[in-house]
Amino acid sequence: MSDRCNAPVGVFDSGVGGLTVAREIMRNLPEENIVYFGDTARVPYGTKSKDTVLRYSRQIIRFLKTQDVKAIVIACNTASAYALEDVEKELDIPIIGVVKPGAKVACEATHNKKIGVIATEATINSGIYSSYITRQDPQIQVIGKACPLFVPLVEEGWLKDSVTFEVAGRYLRKLMEQDIDTLILGCTHYPLLRSTLREIVGEKVTLVNPAYETARELKQLLAEKGLTNIQSQEEARKYQFYVSDQADKFMRFADSILPFDVNTTKKISIEEY
Amino acid sequence: MSDRCNAPVGVFDSGVGGLTVAREIMRNLPEENIVYFGDTARVPYGTKSKDTVLRYSRQIIRFLKTQDVKAIVIACNTASAYALEDVEKELDIPIIGVVKPGAKVACEATHNKKIGVIATEATINSGIYSSYITRQDPQIQVIGKACPLFVPLVEEGWLKDSVTFEVAGRYLRKLMEQDIDTLILGCTHYPLLRSTLREIVGEKVTLVNPAYETARELKQLLAEKGLTNIQSQEEARKYQFYVSDQADKFMRFADSILPFDVNTTKKISIEEY
Incomplete structure (x- = not known):
């Protein structure tokens, strides 16, 4: 030692x-x-x-x-x-x-090879999740979405709230339409919204918390x-x-x-x- | 010159x-x-x-x-x-x-001596609008409310939007219940939400833009x-x-x-x- x-x-x-x-x-x-x-x-x-x-x-x-x-x-x-x-x-x-571990577990979790990533504007623009994931499996399709209102909503304490539900619904609509089966919570605030996100994506989508x-x-x-x-x-x-x-x-x-x-x-x- | x-x-x-x-x-x-x-x-x-x-x-x-x-x-x-x-x-x-000029015009605008102030958490906590206003007229009652979601909503571009309307409604409810006749837009982002705020407070409340x-x-x-x-x-x-x-x-x-x-x-x- x-x-x-x-x-x-x-x-x-x-x-x-x-x-x-x-x-x-x-x-x-x-x-x-x-x-x-x-x-x-x-x-x-x-x-x-x-x-x-x-x-x-x-x-x-x-x-x-x-x-x-x-x-x-x-x-x-x-x-x-x-x-x-x-x-x-x-x-x-x-x-x-936190990105590489999050990407790794998402690759293990997906069955249909469609992974959604929600994160800040900077993380999405960097393309980093996509880059780590496709390095592990080039067949996987990664769909990213920046959710700039989530951090202020968490900091306001509106974790289980109709406004947060509506905002999350809009942010996640396109990801859900593309039939993702795995969703990476790519910002450390987002796990605090877990139950709202679960309500929107349903039970069939795996939520990945990189923490x-x-x-x-x-x-x-x-x-x-x-x-x-x-x-x-x-x-x-x-x-x-x-x-x-x-x-x-x-x-x-x-x-x-x-x-x-x-x-x-x-x-x-x-x-x- | x-x-x-x-x-x-x-x-x-x-x-x-x-x-x-x-x-x-x-x-x-x-x-x-x-x-x-x-x-x-x-x-x-x-x-x-x-x-x-x-x-x-x-x-x-x-x-x-x-x-x-x-x-x-x-x-x-x-x-x-x-x-x-x-x-x-x-x-x-x-x-x-921007605070002193905004306070001054609000004092001139109010008839019932009830002024609302919406601003960031820091501006509200500083008590500065209240202090300038009551220095001009100690009879005036100032009711402040921090609106931390307004800046991110403006930066998201959701200026005239049902979510923004709902958030603004919650933030302004107490001010409206206290019968303010003047509302100071105490953050430079807020004038961009003017039409949503107008819808909530109605035509009888004077909106003050310190700019x-x-x-x-x-x-x-x-x-x-x-x-x-x-x-x-x-x-x-x-x-x-x-x-x-x-x-x-x-x-x-x-x-x-x-x-x-x-x-x-x-x-x-x-x-x-």
Whole structure:
């Protein structure tokens, strides 16, 4: 066992959405320590350009390195789409995103080879899900749809709501007409809309939440590199939360979706990294 | 006439919304040159903290000063609410926001002394409209309501739409129950929803768009300071557009709402200012 095993895993997102990924890591790798960063001063990433998202991701990775992380999870589809390929070449520790694991499990799930992807404008425009999926199986048809209102609807708390149902119905109409049998929730906020989405697509469509598969891939990666942690620690020291703005608001949200009390979140100046 | 008269007016916003203010300035002060900056890399401001919005505003003002502007208009309600009071003390050129002019015209418009304000979460939380209004007339009751879904609905282009109508109905219900006779559109995106809002509030409620009054106040301010421009220039040189991200997307939006062709928008690194 390496002496790095006890070091934390860095997890980052443009804001609170990545907490759905952190939650899966906590569930599946309960011994691992986590340093989470949410870029709440510059959220959202989904409407921004590749250059900007890459620059922001590099700053965050520099910050996480100061926290001595042993591995990094990009818990944001947009940053995974726009930054992972570049930053993994620059780093001396393992880094994974949420897109590749999500694409992989979708390929395994589809029977009729028609996969729908819903995500931010940036993730859809990047074509990244399509590219990973067709690399695994060129026969699969991928139909993407940007859903820019989903993040604000989640943040408004309208998770099971007639407005959200109507908006989701419009966004998903074309995908359903094309007879998809698998739908990737390609933005970390979207799993919070799961029951509304389920109502629209019915029982026959498999909903893929890349967070599950990402936690599994992280587990495997840490094992391969001999970095799995075995020393347990109390929760308060185990999970550290950092943001670039609005620490209180973040903490309330984190507290509502994580299965323990989140009592501290620190604000840092991310532009200085 | 001062030799500074020919210098441009700086106008800034978190993104494209401030173009509704720039448009009013163009209409009412057709001789003035304008340098517009939209902070598209960090949009939106309406969910961010005072510290962050103030820091961003200072960077933008430093950039506008490099463009040799003679005066500045903060064409963003959130930045007007959070930054104007601090930055006007630090500046050697005149600066105005959109909130004070909007509050003033609302005070003149109300008969029953009940004014509604719809705006971003940040603007509502700042209590700034209420503070300006009650300073002018302590008898006036101000009822604020944050409408976080309006900006994404505008940016989705759903201006006259059943979903937007339903969302607006919910947001405005309480204001209408309290019998307001005047409604301030306290976010620069909202005038683009005017006809939907009109349908909900009916003909008896006065809709106040602070952009009109801001342009009027700018005109008066420039006249007082001897800074009014009298030399006309062709439009291409007259109006300069800068953004921190996605210049092409900004240009398409600008082109759709301004009454002339917008052919160039330059991207700059605002973090360096």
